[in-house]
Amino acid sequence: xxxxxxxxxxxxxxxxxxxxxxxxxxxxxxxxxxxxxxxxxxxxxxxxxxxxxxxxxxxxxxxxxxxxxxxxxxxxxxxxxxxxxxxxxxxxxxxxxxxxxxxxxxxxxxxxxxxxxxxxxxxxxxxxxxxxxxxxxxxxxxxxxxxxxxxxxxxxxxxxxxxxxxxxxxxxxxxxxxxxxxxxxxxxxxxxxxxxxxxxxxxxxxxxxxxxxxxxxxxxxxxxxxxxxxxxxxxxxxxxxxxxxxxxxxxxxxxxxxxxxxxxxxxxxxxxxxxxxxxxxxxxxxxxxxxxxxxxxxxxxxxxxxxxx
Numbered sequence: 351x352x353x354x355x356x357x358x359x360x361x362x363x364x365x366x367x368x369x370x371x372x373x374x375x376x377x378x379x380x381x382x383x384x385x386x387x388x389x390x391x392x393x394x395x396x397x398x399x400x401x402x403x404x405x406x407x408x409x410x411x412x413x414x415x416x417x418x419x420x421x422x423x424x425x426x427x428x429x430x431x432x433x434x435x436x437x438x439x440x441x442x443x444x445x446x447x448x449x450x451x452x453x454x455x456x457x458x459x460x461x462x463x464x465x466x467x468x469x470x471x472x473x474x475x476x477x478x479x480x481x482x483x484x485x486x487x488x489x490x491x492x493x494x495x496x497x498x499x500x501x502x503x504x505x506x507x508x509x510x511x512x513x514x515x516x517x518x519x520x521x522x523x524x525x526x527x528x529x530x531x532x533x534x535x536x537x538x539x540x541x542x543x544x545x546x547x548x549x550x551x552x553x554x555x556x557x558x559x560x561x562x563x564x565x566x567x568x569x570x571x572x573x574x575x576x577x578x579x580x581x582x583x584x585x586x587x588x589x590x591x592x593x594x595x596x597x598x599x600x601x602x603x604x605x606x607x608x609x610x611x612x613x614x615x616x617x618x619x620x621x622x623x624x625x626x627x628x629x630x631x632x633x634x635x636x637x638x639x640x641x642x643x644x645x646x647x648x649x650x651x652x653x654x655x656x657x658x659x
Contacts, residue, residue: 351611354630355385355639360422360430361632362577363404363471364639365412366622368655372630373412374639375401377432378422382414382447382454385639395452397445400432403471403521403577403618405651407503408478410658412447413457415469415482429635431615435487442466442484444501444508449658458501461510467494471521471577471618474652477548478503481511481530483518493517498532500549509549512561515541520578520588520618524601525649532563533575533588540566540575540588540599567603569593577618582626582647589616589631596631613638621648 354372355361359379366372372385373394382395382404394412400419407413418439420432443466444458459466468485475481479502486494495514498521501507512518512532520533523545530543530551541563543551553562566586569575574591581587584601594614598607613633622628626647631640 352641353638354387354641355389355391356637358383358637358639360432360634361637361639362402362618362634363414364618364620364630364632365404365406366620366630366654367406367657367659369659370622372622372639373404374632375404375414377402377420378430380419382412394449395447395454397447397454399440399443401445402469403482405472405474405480406653406657407446407474407480408653408656409503410449410653410656411503412449412657413472413474413480413503414445414447414454415472416443416445417468417470417485418442418487429615430637431635433488435489439487442469444469444482446503457503457505458508461497461499461508463510463513464497466499468496470519473521473523475523475545475548476527476652479548481521481523483521483532485517485519485535496534498530511549511551512543512563515561519576522578522580522586524580525582525584529601531566531578531580531586533578535574535576535591538569538573538575540568540586540603542566542601565603566601567599567606569597573597576616579619579621579629580649581621582649585646587619587629587648589618591615591617596629609642611640612636621650626650
């Protein structure tokens, strides 16, 4: 493992750019940051709120899920972790960031059914639309139901597709684009949904779940799922909290392996490098971005080489 950058303000949402540099969000400081191979970094945009997931869209812009921020807890060992909905919370939003100018514009604050509460992770399909999770927010004595939405990057449509879910976080698509994977944080469960056309899923006929998904895997003990990435062969790699590391799950749930990492808040990963065999992982509570040699290639994101830099 190589540490690429340190002293980040709870990094998440890593994105590899065509030149090999990376974008990460810094949730606590409310910015989108570019990290170079030598460890240098520059702030690309001040998004405010609490930026989380990020992805490059078909127009080369970076689309950011902004969950509206958190209360923050600092611990005796020097780590920091997010908590409840913060004072002054103004809702969640999807933002579009022009990577050249740094201009951040709000694209969506609502789906057609409800305000966005805590947008979290994002993935683009081949059609140019994107799926994103709305984790919701936690308060002292209650919390939101979560949802999965699909939206167009031009600001014309944001539709709630899956509801209700329990803290939906990581989202990803299978290599053929026919399955949508969703990781729920608090239950530590990975679900799959059949995609029938852009922005529409089919309910599994035998699913007992209220949202109609197929359970791929669930973890024992106190392990929580965060964001995810998909390998080229279809395995799903889910960043795992408390038992810090990456949980690698076969598409049918038949095999599960755990790659331990030195941060109990391992929150997200993406793949890069010339053969897509480098995993870039956010070790968030210690403020680090790490690079790992990965045994198999990751799935190349749509619009990988269209970043507007």
